[in-house]
Amino acid sequence: MNILVIEARYYKGVSDALLEGALAVLQEAGASITKLTVPGALEIPHAIAYAEAGSQNFDGYVALGCVIRGETTHYDYVCQESARALMDLAVDKALVIGNGIITVENEDQAWARAKSNQKDKGGFAANAVLEMIRIRTALSEPAT
Numbered sequence: 629m630n631i632l633v634i635e636a637r638y639y640k641g642v643s644d645a646l647l648e649g650a651l652a653v654l655q656e657a658g659a660s661i662t663k664l665t666v667p668g669a670l671e672i673p674h675a676i677a678y679a680e681a682g683s684q685n686f687d688g689y690v691a692l693g694c695v696i697r698g699e700t701t702h703y704d705y706v707c708q709e710s711a712r713a714l715m716d717l718a719v720d721k722a723l724v725i726g727n728g729i730i731t732v733e734n735e736d737q738a739w740a741r742a743k744s745n746q747k748d749k750g751g752f753a754a755n756a757v758l759e760m761i762r763i764r765t766a767l768s769e770p771a772t
């Protein structure tokens with residue numbers, strides 16, 4: 629399995645924690661891993677679309693990022709648009725995408741979801757990719 633992990637490093641420490649959890653899951657599964665860093669969550673969907681149009685033939689994509697509410701409505705747009713774009717890619721292009729972009733009110737909530745020994749949202753997103761690849765493989769096999 630060839631997996632691309634795209635990490636939005638807007639909050640570097642939280643992103644590193646998400647990445648640690650995701651890599652642990654993928655390495656345990658023996659996946660071939662390529663890592664890519666983008667500035668923020670809004671850049672992740674483009675990176676996936678561009679990678680998919682390339683020649684590296686990824687079996688799945690893990691999107692990692694952290695969006696923390698600020699003073700304005702920008703939070704809503706970053707959260708909704710990044711999630712929407714990932715869903716559009718997953719459905720319209722039939723891509724396997726694990727969404728590990730956490731959307732939280734404060735840093736405490738972010739750390740609780742990013743740490744692999746707590747809610748491990750990065751590991752969960754990676755595992756979702758592995759499960760969907762397994763499901764697609766099962767669906768592609770001839771019916772018995």
Ligand SMILES: Nc1c(NC[C@H](O)[C@H](O)[C@H](O)CO)[nH]c(=O)[nH]c1=O
Pocket residue numbers: 636638639667668669670671693694695696697706
């Ligand atoms: N506020 C957060 C952002 N904002 C930046 C956008 O994602 C994007 O990089 C910018 O609008 C330029 O296109 N990104 C996060 O990942 N997390 C945030 O909390």
Ligand SMILES: CC(=O)[C@@H](O)COP(=O)(O)O
Pocket residue numbers: 695696697698699700701702703704706
């Ligand atoms: C989620 C965001 O875009 C946020 O970091 C922006 O903060 P603010 O709304 O205070 O400009």
